[in-house]
Amino acid sequence: MALELIKGNIAVAEAAIRAGLVSYFGYPITPQTELLEHLSARMPELGRGFVQAESELGAINMVYGAACTGLRTMTSSSSPGVSLMQEGISYLAGTELPAVIVDVVRGGPGLGNIAPSQSDYTQMVHGGGHGEYHVIVLAPASVQEAVDLTGLAFDIAEKYRMVVCLLLDGFLGQMMEPVVLPEFQPVRTIPPAWGVGSPDSKERVVLTSINIDPPSQEKFNVKMMTRWQEIEANEVRFKSYYLEDAEYVVIGYGTAGRIALSAVRAAREQGHKIGLLRPITLAPFPTKAVDELAARVKGFLVVEMSNGQMLDDVNAIVAKRAPVDFYGRMGGVVPYPDEIANAISELINGDHDPNADARGKWLAYMRKLVGMGE
Amino acid sequence: MPPKGWVEINELYCKACETCVIDCPTQTLALDMSRLSPKGYHPAFMLHPENCTACGTCAVVCPDAAITVYRGVRPGSKTEGEGA
Amino acid sequence: MVETDVKIVYKRPAGFTDRVTHYCPGCTHGVAHRLIAEVLEEMGELNNTIGVAPVGCAVFAYNYFNFDFVEAAHGRAPAMATGIKRTLPSKTLFTYQGDGDLASMGMGEIVAAAARGEQITVIFINNTNYGMTGGQMAPTTLPGQKTSSSPLGRDVETQGYPIRTAELLATLDGASFVARRSLHDARSIRMAKRALRTAFEVQKHGLGFSMVELLSICPTNWGLNTEDSRKWLAEHMLPYYPVGDFKVSTAVSEMKIGGN
Numbered sequence: 001m002a003l004e005l006i007k008g009n010i011a012v013a014e015a016a017i018r019a020g021l022v023s024y025f026g027y028p029i030t031p032q033t034e035l036l037e038h039l040s041a042r043m044p045e046l047g048r049g050f051v052q053a054e055s056e057l058g059a060i061n062m063v064y065g066a067a068c069t070g071l072r073t074m075t076s077s078s079s080p081g082v083s084l085m086q087e088g089i090s091y092l093a094g095t096e097l098p099a100v101i102v103d104v105v106r107g108g109p110g111l112g113n114i115a116p117s118q119s120d121y122t123q124m125v126h127g128g129g130h131g132e133y134h135v136i137v138l139a140p141a142s143v144q145e146a147v148d149l150t151g152l153a154f155d156i157a158e159k160y161r162m163v164v165c166l167l168l169d170g171f172l173g174q175m176m177e178p179v180v181l182p183e184f185q186p187v188r189t190i191p192p193a194w195g196v197g198s199p200d201s202k203e204r205v206v207l208t209s210i211n212i213d214p215p216s217q218e219k220f221n222v223k224m225m226t227r228w229q230e231i232e233a234n235e236v237r238f239k240s241y242y243l244e245d246a247e248y249v250v251i252g253y254g255t256a257g258r259i260a261l262s263a264v265r266a267a268r269e270q271g272h273k274i275g276l277l278r279p280i281t282l283a284p285f286p287t288k289a290v291d292e293l294a295a296r297v298k299g300f301l302v303v304e305m306s307n308g309q310m311l312d313d314v315n316a317i318v319a320k321r322a323p324v325d326f327y328g329r330m331g332g333v334v335p336y337p338d339e340i341a342n343a344i345s346e347l348i349n350g351d352h353d354p355n356a357d358a359r360g361k362w363l364a365y366m367r368k369l370v371g372m373g374e
Numbered sequence: 375m376p377p378k379g380w381v382e383i384n385e386l387y388c389k390a391c392e393t394c395v396i397d398c399p400t401q402t403l404a405l406d407m408s409r410l411s412p413k414g415y416h417p418a419f420m421l422h423p424e425n426c427t428a429c430g431t432c433a434v435v436c437p438d439a440a441i442t443v444y445r446g447v448r449p450g451s452k453t454e455g456e457g458a
Numbered sequence: 459m460v461e462t463d464v465k466i467v468y469k470r471p472a473g474f475t476d477r478v479t480h481y482c483p484g485c486t487h488g489v490a491h492r493l494i495a496e497v498l499e500e501m502g503e504l505n506n507t508i509g510v511a512p513v514g515c516a517v518f519a520y521n522y523f524n525f526d527f528v529e530a531a532h533g534r535a536p537a538m539a540t541g542i543k544r545t546l547p548s549k550t551l552f553t554y555q556g557d558g559d560l561a562s563m564g565m566g567e568i569v570a571a572a573a574r575g576e577q578i579t580v581i582f583i584n585n586t587n588y589g590m591t592g593g594q595m596a597p598t599t600l601p602g603q604k605t606s607s608s609p610l611g612r613d614v615e616t617q618g619y620p621i622r623t624a625e626l627l628a629t630l631d632g633a634s635f636v637a638r639r640s641l642h643d644a645r646s647i648r649m650a651k652r653a654l655r656t657a658f659e660v661q662k663h664g665l666g667f668s669m670v671e672l673l674s675i676c677p678t679n680w681g682l683n684t685e686d687s688r689k690w691l692a693e694h695m696l697p698y699y700p701v702g703d704f705k706v707s708t709a710v711s712e713m714k715i716g717g718n
Binding site: 025050051062063064065069073087095205207208 | 508510511517518520524525526527528529530531534537538539540541542543544545546549566567569570574
């Protein structure tokens with residue numbers, strides 16, 4: 001197993017091939033394009049399906065079709081493209097189909113820019129498409145973790161017949177790191193019995209998201225919610241750093257979590273009892289872990305490259321049992337470890353008021369920082 | 375001269391759109407205004423069975439695949455037959 | 459098999475389930491469905507076909523065909539069929555789409571699929587209005603035609619002109635066979651069936667994208683009975699939407715069709 005220096009986007013593409021990807025459909029968009037480019041060469045070379053679609057709408061609906069076979073399929077995009085894909089994600093969910101979607105998040109809203117951001121948390125974790133459904137969201141913090149989670153994404157997509165989103169940011173997509181790529185998995189090319197075109201189905205297969213009778217739709221939604229409960233019980237993943245004796249806890253995921261770790265280590269060196277909880281699954285969220293910490297620690301700091309989209313989820317769990325401070329950068333700006341270190345100091349030296357308006361305080365700071373006066 | 379064929383109209387499918395009645399080149403068919411099908415339509419039937427030539431036009435234009443067209447002498451009259 | 463002097467000239471096709479369609483009396487959706495089922499049966503493709511249903515009146519088409527089916531989002535059927543075809547290339551794929559689905563919402567997907575020469579067959583039902591939602595103006599609504607959303611008649615100054623989809627797609631190099639037929643009388647229906655056969659044969663021979671546009675009636679939303687609807691189609695639609703073959707690639711013209 002050799003270490004190779006690979007860019008995040010390409011590493012994920014290659015990991016998907018090795019996980020047995022049968023077909024890929026995508027559309028170029030920065031900072032995700034290398035993923036599509038890599039597969040445009042590799043998939044045909046391996047005799048597998050590749051289409052550069054006419055749009056993200058086209059791409060996700062090609063994935064919708066391919067997913068109806070039950071065979072491994074994937075698309076990738078970045079924030080504005082993923083907004084377009086939300087239609088198809090809802091249909092995939094409504095038809096109980098497995099598919100993997102890679103979102104290499106960039107700054108927004110609107111056209112925004114091509115710099116790294118985490119502002120798609122809400123659109124992936126809390127839906128974005130219409131109707132009631134969940135998507136499993138995996139958030140790696142390194143290229144190696146992205147590679148490892150790519151294989152996992154296909155496995156759990158199939159296990160639960162659900163959409164799994166690999167949520168990267170532009171930083172992880174563009175960054176080169178040494179990684180070990182996984183072994184090639186056997187490629188399954190015969191649809192399972194529930195898939196269209198399967199030789200094993202006992203009767204004809206009809207896959208649709210229509211439930212024209214409301215009680216039947218409600219029953220379907222109950223089934224989906226029950227499945228989600230099972231996923232919440234079995235699939236939560238997170239990484240703990242120095243949490244055993246921690247009095248203060250930083251919560252951050254992906255690149256923000258990684259930068260926060262540097263700040264936490266620096267604070268530890270200064271003798272502060274502080275730790276980091278880095279969620280790997282944003283959905284299902286590590287609710288139990290945060291809940292247990294809320295019962296014993298003196299305070300939290302949530303760090304994001306967004307306006308506090310995850311903060312709302314943490315607040316709901318902590319429920320004012322401890323103060324929850326917030327530090328975020330937006331619009332494609334990546335925080336420096338120093339900035340997080342300052343936020344840590346403010347948390348530790350603050351007045352520990354669980355009712356304080358953390359987001360308001362942060363916003364006042366931001367107004368000053370960006371030169372918008374008092 | 376005996377008729378050259380006959381048609382059977384499945385009243386489960388017939389919606390009384392009248393297309394077959396209008397297009398029948400030998401005026402064999404009509405809607406049966408004296409009854410209602412299970413779906414609540416006046417189904418098409420052979421008003422003049424003696425005219426049928428088994429040309430199949432009614433089946434070609436039927437939007438509900440309700441019509442089976444037979445060529446030959448209708449069972450019961452002389453010969454029993456099943457062509458399926 | 460016993461030879462008798464009774465022969466079945468016509469019977470309900472094997473590609474159909476026993477479900478009664480939800481289509482209005484006289485609606486030619488049923489004719490189009492039947493022709494597809496007949497052609498696939500004659501080609502021996504019933505067990506190898508996957509259909510893609512649209513959003514529109516044919517949204518429940520999958521209830522009536524006796525083979526694998528999926529249901530697409532509005533307008534996206536060609537993309538969905540592409541996804542399946544690229545994953546299972548040996549399957550016969552067709553989309554069944556109306557004019558709102560294909561020529562309005564899904565114009566991007568259909569043009570791209572045709573341009574790619576995607577190995578799928580598209581059946582396009584043109585009845586000049588949105589049937590399922592109650593007869594609103596469609597891209598195919600004729601100039602001056604009254605619909606529930608063009609109550610004074612389609613005003614081309616503000617509502618633009620109809621789209622001749624077959625002619626438009628025929629301009630694309632990726633499209634191998636593009637034809638328009640009508641379903642308003644027996645002769646036209648027989649011609650439509652032959653065009654559908656050609657379209658599916660194009661796919662079976664791997665010759666690229668094929669589409670058949672079928673002019674259809676919508677008695678309920680047109681406010682006409684079946685017979686008057688068929689006359690209206692002949693008088694108003696045929697002049698604007700002439701039947702014919704708009705694209706027959708060289709390979710298709712040289713293609714040999716087996717069977718009948």
